[in-house]
Amino acid sequence: PDANTGYTYEDCKATADWLLTQTGLSPLVGIVCGSGLGGLADLLKDQVVFNYKDIPNFPQSTVHGHAGRLVFGTLKGRACVCMQGRFHLYEGYPIQKITLPMRIFKLLGVETVLMTNAAGGLNQDFKVGDVMIIKDHLNMPGLAGNNPLSGPNDERFGVRFPCMSDAYDRELQQLALDVGQDLGYGDFLREGVYCVLGGPSFETIAECRMLSKLGADAVGMSTVHEVIVARHCGMRVLALSLITNQAVMDYDSEEKANHEEVLETGKQRAEQLERLISTMVARIEHN
Numbered sequence: 001p002d003a004n005t006g007y008t009y010e011d012c013k014a015t016a017d018w019l020l021t022q023t024g025l026s027p028l029v030g031i032v033c034g035s036g037l038g039g040l041a042d043l044l045k046d047q048v049v050f051n052y053k054d055i056p057n058f059p060q061s062t063v064h065g066h067a068g069r070l071v072f073g074t075l076k077g078r079a080c081v082c083m084q085g086r087f088h089l090y091e092g093y094p095i096q097k098i099t100l101p102m103r104i105f106k107l108l109g110v111e112t113v114l115m116t117n118a119a120g121g122l123n124q125d126f127k128v129g130d131v132m133i134i135k136d137h138l139n140m141p142g143l144a145g146n147n148p149l150s151g152p153n154d155e156r157f158g159v160r161f162p163c164m165s166d167a168y169d170r171e172l173q174q175l176a177l178d179v180g181q182d183l184g185y186g187d188f189l190r191e192g193v194y195c196v197l198g199g200p201s202f203e204t205i206a207e208c209r210m211l212s213k214l215g216a217d218a219v220g221m222s223t224v225h226e227v228i229v230a231r232h233c234g235m236r237v238l239a240l241s242l243i244t245n246q247a248v249m250d251y252d253s254e255e256k257a258n259h260e261e262v263l264e265t266g267k268q269r270a271e272q273l274e275r276l277i278s279t280m281v282a283r284i285e286h287n
C-alpha cells in the first residue's frame with residue numbers, strides 16, 4: 001500500500017480472512033476505544049486477542065493511553081470485536097492507514113460500529129465528565145483536502161461520493177439516550193457537534209473561539225476519519241465523546257490542556273461509559 005492509493009480491497013480481504021481463520025468469529029458489532037477508555041475491551045468474555053503488530057497490514061499504536069490490541073469476544077452474549085487503541089493523523093500515518101481497521105471490520109461482518117473518544121469541551125454548558133453523543137461533525141483536515149477516501153474508489157466498499165448528512169445513526173443516538181436515562185446517566189449525557197483537528201498540539205485560544213463560532217461543541221483528534229470510512233462501506237455508526245477537559249477560550253484562564261488530565265477524567269468516567277456501551281450492545285437490533 002502507498003500513501004496515494006491506500007490499501008486495495010484484496011489487502012483488506014487478506015487481513016480479514018487471516019483474522020477469521022484464527023477466530024472463527026464473525027462479530028456484528030465493532031467497538032473503537034478512545035484515549036484512556038480501553039477498559040471496555042477487558043469486559044469481553046471468551047477473548048481472542050491479537051497485538052496490532054502481529055496482524056498483517058495493521059499499523060501500531062504509539063500513544064500512551066492506547067494499548068495496541070484487537071480483542072474478539074462476547075459482550076452481554078453478543079459477539080464483538082474491539083480496538084483497544086486507535087490510530088491518529090498526528091502519529092504520522094497516512095490517513096488510509098488510520099482507517100484501515102474500519103474496512104477490516106466490514107469484511108469481518110460488522111454492521112454497527114460504536115466509538116468513543118476523549119475531547120475538549122467548547123460548549124460553555126458542558127462540564128468535564130460529560131458524555132456527548134455526536135450528532136454531526138466538522139472535518140477540518142477533510143475540508144482542507146485530507147479525506148480518508150481520497151484516491152481511487154473501489155465500488156466493492158462504496159460509492160465515489162458518499163453522503164455524510166446521515167453519518168451518525170439517529171436510532172443509535174436515541175438508544176444511547178434511552179440507555180443513558182435507564183442507567184441514571186441523564187445528568188451528564190449531552191448531544192453535539194464534534195470537530196476533528198490534526199493535532200498533536202492542542203488548540204490556541206483563538207482557534208477554540210473560532211471553532212465554537214463555527215458550531216463545534218467539542219474538539220478532538222480522532223473518530224471522524226473512521227466514521228467516514230465506516231459510512232462509506234455501509235456500517236451504522238454511533239460515536240461518544242467524553243469531555244475530559246474544557247478547551248481554553250479566555251486569555252485570563254490559567255488552564256492548560258494536557259494529556260494527563262485527559263487520561264485522569266477518562267479513569268473517573270470509564271466505568272459508566274463501559275456500562276453505557278455494553279448495555280447498548282445488549283439492546284442493538286440486527287437484521
Ligand code: 6GU
Nearest residue numbers: 118119120219220221257
Ligand atoms: Cl482540548 N483538544 C483536542 N484537539 N483534543 C482533545 C482535547 C482538546 N481534549 C482531549 N482531546
